[in-house]
Amino acid sequence: MSDVTTTVRQYLAVWNETDPHRRRARIADLFDPAATYTDPLGEATGHDAIDGFIGGAQARFAGMAFTLPAPPDAHHHLARFHWHLTVADATEPVAVGFDVVELADGRITKVHGFLDKLPA
Template identity: 55%
Template sequence: MDTTATIDRYLAAWNATDPAARRDAIAAAFTPDARYVDPLADVAGHDGVDALIAGAQQQFAGLEFTRGELLDAHHDVVRFTWHLGPAGAEPVVVGFDVAEIADDGRLARVHGFLDKVPS
């Protein structure tokens, strides 16, 4: 399993601003019954993830998600860091996620943590 590709698909979904492209990216990155939980959200399914991502894009317009320094996996579990900020600049938000990968390479569960948030 190519864990880097799985996480890149996940981040592509968070970066897809066109609604149709975002729905396609979500379908590529998440299982239909996926659950996403972080300190600010608890959503399930493609519709829930789509609404969450659309809200984050509205709140952080013009910023992009990128992979952080850590990406580590074993069995069907991956942990990784991510950054949200202007392209090529210091991130505004830094997070740490732990996810369960389904047999088809898509994410079934994501547990997010926020390490750095704007004040």
């Protein structure tokens, strides 16, 4: 489980990385080159598209950070985890969701995102 927890923390670190060059390097390290990302707001395939999707989310939610409120649950090549999108000093997260990631050889091949709470 510790490897999965590390992978999930690295995944959230990608979403929190605002430097485009460092974010792109993290994506290259963590995601398979043909990885896919899908959630209700969009989908992306490959490093360039995933990077663009994350950059767009960061522009929309500038100054906010993704956190892991509880350890991930994993079996076989799958992991699921809840995340919170937070603002410093806020008592409630701005957004809440959970993702399911598929893994192969320690890298993310697919992300299936679900949104439980979005800002108005």
